[in-house]
Amino acid sequence: MxxxxxxxxxxxxxxxxxxxxxxxxxxxxxxxxxxxxxxxQRPRERRTNYRDPSTASYGSLCTGMSMGWTSPVLPQLQRLESSPLPHVPTLQETSWVASLLVLGGLLGPLITVPLSRRVGRRWIIMGGNLPLLLGWLLAGVATNLETLYVARIMWGCATGMMFATVPIYIGEIAEDEIRGALSALFLLFINVGFLLAYAIGPFTSYWGLTATGGILSLLYVPCTWLIPETPFYLVYQGKLDEASEILQSLRGTSKEAVQAELDGLQAVVTREFKEAPKIQDLWATRGNVKALGICVFLAMLLQLSGIDVLLFYMEELLAKVGTTLSPADGTIIMGVVQVVTSCVTPLVVDRLGRKLLMWTTSLGLTIFLTLIGIYALLDSYYKIDVTPYAFLPLLFLIIYMILFTLGVGPVPWILVAEMFPVKTKSLAGGICSFMCWLAGFVWTRFFRDVETSYGIYTAFWILAACCGIGFIFSATLLPETKGKTFDEIQDMLNNRNKEDKPVDV
Structure with a gap:
């Protein structure tokens, strides 16, 4: 040389x-x-701590893209040259296009709850591929509103299945000290999906965005074959050797090292599943009732904070609240903020704790939603010249998105995976998911009616009031579960001392 x-x-x-x-x-x-x-710096084998939760969460990227699809597509449907429809849809019809995904989300828990004990978490996650792919296919060939409605319902069904299953799956394969961080990956992938829809949609056609979503969802099919079943479900099915092998892979250690954790899972199954789970178990103990009330309220707060409204109608809202930035550019900025903040969430959720994140972020949402409403009131009702302050709505929405992504968004699903006894976890998670989607459907469907009748500022103030209630609830009634095992959380919810704990048999 x-x-x-x-x-x-x-x-x-x-x-x-x-x-x-x-x-x-x-x-x-x-x-x-x-x-x-x-x-x-971790043992090389323990990278499965992140690989399997990330692979399972990839489906939320696909559903996130289907949820963000409406933001760039609804303006395109108003222009016949870029629309697959033969006519321009009315205000009510576009409201149905947006809200039917949330209505379809109600189907997810109805499917997952009966199947969770029979087929396991892995097969339910794999089954979510079917309505997801069907939705993209229908949207791609749609030539009328009815086909679009069905496509949105299919996407909603897949999203509901993911929301009801993936957080529980991650909670059952994660180690206690990083459980919150891994659970936050679910929200990160959702936000990446929104960003893709926001970034691709304004610069391509209706069919280009839909085809991209379909291809990304198709790639999820082989990903689901790679994830293992949870050790807990395998122990529940009596497959102890397989559960031990998966635990060894997840923890990156020997059979002897995971034996204590395997014995603990066996003890839990023996104690909790002496009888088949039934709905009455949800209110059989004080701790179950308390956990259900907390998680249902926080899951509904997630929707009543207005996140789906902002995400579905992002471009329209940015145009209506008076910002001078292009709605498409503003939407992309919002998507980038979501993703960047989602990368921070896993680093803080286990360090700061669930309670602190919930009450601080819900208080922040209350303040900034109120400010957006005041700005819209001055601009649209009193006709005051707010041009020098036209940057404020986008700034407030960016802060809103940061706060939501840090606390109000991920914490409810982390708590769903943490607070319920294993016997009732799937059923309770399904109920929480159902109530979340019900609240979301009601608000996304009637947001435009409130806006038309009472002004967009009134709609923002209603959202602020809901977040204010969430702040009071989180600051006073929400317990801290950071770093606690499932048994420790149950002891806390039931106000049990060590001597009061049930004896394993």
């Missing part, structure tokens, strides 16, 4: 080493600040 070649090779090697040193320093600095151990 000549001298010049040797110099080039040496320079490349030096550059690579400097880049690697820089990356290591950055990761170590982050670890120093957050207390999170860098992934490359």
């Amino acid at each position: 000549d001298e010049r070649g040797m110099r080039v090779r040496w320079a490349r090697r030096l550059g690579t080493e400097i880049l690697m040193d820089f990356k290591r320093c950055a990761v170590l600095l982050r670890a120093k600040i957050t207390g999170v151990l860098p992934l490359y």
Whole structure:
């Protein structure tokens, strides 16, 4: 090799080493600040701690894209040259296009709850592919509103199945100290899906966006074949050897090292499943009633904070509240904010705790939704010139999205996976998901009616009032579950001391 070649090779090697040193320093600095151990410093086998929850959560990216699909598509449906429909839909018809996905979400828990004990979490996640792909197919060939309605219902069904199953799946395969961080991956992937819809939609046709969503959803099919069944479900089915093997893979350790955790799962199954689960179990103990009340309220608050309204109608809302930025550009900025904040959420949810995140973020949502309403009142009702302050609505919405993504969005689903006894977890999770989608359907369906009749500022103030109630609830009644095992959480909910705990048999 000549001298010049040797110099080039040496320079490349030096550059690579400097880049690697820089990356290591950055990761170590982050670890120093957050207390999170860098992934490359963990045993190589334990990377499945992140691989399997991420693979399972990829489906939420696909459903997130179907939920964000309406933001760029609804304006396109108003232009016949870019619409598959033979006529421009009315205000009521576009409201149904948006809200029927949320109505379809009600079907998810009705499917998952009866099947959860019979087929397991993995097969339910795989089954969510069917309505998801069918929805993209119908949207791609739609030439009338009725076909679009069915497509939206199919997407909603798939989304409801994901919301009811994936958080429980992650909670059952995660270690206690990183359970919250892994559960937050679910929301991260949803927000990536929204960002893709927001970023692709304004710069392509209706069919281009729909085809992209269908291709990404098709890729989810092989992903679901890669995820394992949860050790808990395998123990429940009596497949102890298979449960031990999966635990060894998840924890990156030996059979002897996971034996204590396997014995604990066996003890839980023996204690909790002496009889088949039934709906009466949800109110059999004080702890169950308390957990159900907390999680149902927070799941409904998630929707009543207005997140689906903002996500479904993002472009229209940015145009109506008076911002001077292009609605398409503003929507992309909002999507980027969602994703970036979702990357921060796993780092703080286990460090700051669920209670602190809930009451601080719900208080922040109350304040900024109120401010957006005041701005809209001055602009649209009193006709005051607010041009010098036209940046404020987008700024307030960005702060809203940051706060929602840090607390009000992920925490309810983390608590669903944490607060219920294993016997009632699937049933309770299905009920929480059902109530979440019911609240979302009512609000997304009638938001435009409230806006038309009473002004968009009134709609924002209603959202602010709901978040204010959530703040009071979270600050006074919500217990902290950070870093606690399932048994410790049950002891806390039932006000049990160690001597009061049931004896394993």
